[in-house]
């Protein structure tokens with residue numbers, strides 16, 4: 001059975017024919033839409049490497065069936081920078097050394113954007129760590145990452161179109 005869905009991906013409307021209704025959002029993004037910035041780590045909802053925003057909320061793309069998202073708005077790491085300008089969270093990750101090997105970084109950044117917008121970050125490292133606990137980083141970059149999240153909050157609050 002096949003089905004057509006429409007998604008808005010990083011601001012562009014995409015009509016997509018699904019031949020296999022079991023395809024995940026992660027595989028759709030990486031294999032059909034060539035958006036390989038979203039990483040596949042565990043492929044079972046345990047590492048957070050595949051985190052994207054769906055209608056503004058953090059979602060593990062490996063657990064979301066594409067067919068269930070008809071009409072949704074998806075933002076991936078490729079969609080954060082606007083007009084050549086990095087998103088405040090991306091800038092904060094650079095400034096606070098939040099990158100190490102980099103594999104889990106796109107998911108961390110998407111999670112950070114989501115949790116700041118959800119009002120999770122507050123001013124406290126522990127809260128940020130808890131909110132990011134679904135994103136596993138084996139390099140131990142959490143110190144830099146939590147500092148980046150705290151620093152990015154103010155910049156995002158100033159930016160009207162923070163996505």
Ligand code: FES
Pocket residue numbers: 039040041042043044045046047048049050051060061062063
């Ligand atoms: S690849 Fe999705 S949570 Fe690990």
Ligand code: FES
Pocket residue numbers: 099100101102103104105136137138139140141
């Ligand atoms: S940056 Fe290397 S595992 Fe996270």
